[in-house]
Amino acid sequence: MTLRDVFRRARLRFRQVVGKEPVLRPTTHLRLELHGTEYGGWPIVKGSLGRDAVVVDIGLGEDLSFSEALIEKYGCTVFGFDPTPRSIDYVRRRNPPNFSLFELGVSASGGDGVLHLPNDPAHVSGSLYASQHLGRDKIQVKLIEIARVPETIGTTRIDLLKMDIEGAEFEVIDAPGFADTVANTGQICVEFHHRWERFGKDKTERAVRRLGELGFEIAWVSSSNEEVLFVRRSTFV
Secondary structure (H helix, E strand, C coil), X not given: CCHHHHHXXXXXXXXXXXCCCCCCCCCCCCCEEEECCCCCCEEEECCCCCCCCEEEEECCCCCCHHHHHHHHHHCCEEEEECCCHHHHHHHHHHCCCCEEEECCEEECCCEEEEEEEXXXXXXXXXXXXXXXXXXXXXXXXXXXXXXXXXXXXXCCCCCEEEECCCCCHHHHHHCCCHHHXXXXXXXXXXXXXXXXXXXXXXXXXXXXXXXXXXXXXXXXXXXXCCEEEEEEHHHHX
């Protein structure tokens, strides 16, 4: 562990003690396997997918390593959603097998939306919400509500759902149709954006409670306290 890692952990712990950071800890312990790069990778339960598995990857950016690693190991199908022009161009250039791209954002209600692009041209991820680092440039995008994702991809089952949607995860998890969408889902990977001032730790704590009510346990939390793997109790625990 580097000095930087030690400092980061100490800062995180301090923020948790003073009530500015949610306390997220695994509530179940399972064997996990990591897929993808250090930047874009996620763990899932070891050996948990098969060739017929359906994976939905929402928020792609310019890193498909997670989806590509799952496809390579399991031969499964991945459906990706992202309305960001740079992400669309990136996916088209890579054109991975068993991967279907939907040029749509996913939200609680769907319809037309405004995507606030990053102010730093080196960054790619936009958000439906303006922030200090976003919004100098904006584009109109098409959104699909989370409840319509299964019919859009032509299935009633999603085995693994990943969401990195820059703050929209809170409303999506709280949406009326979310419960039905994940009724047959065994694993959910979520990046929470409580570090953004407009959201804060209460939003993440509420989302975790909601997922708990839907039968999910925390199986893994990243060192940044932002990426979390949830698993369905009835499937794995």
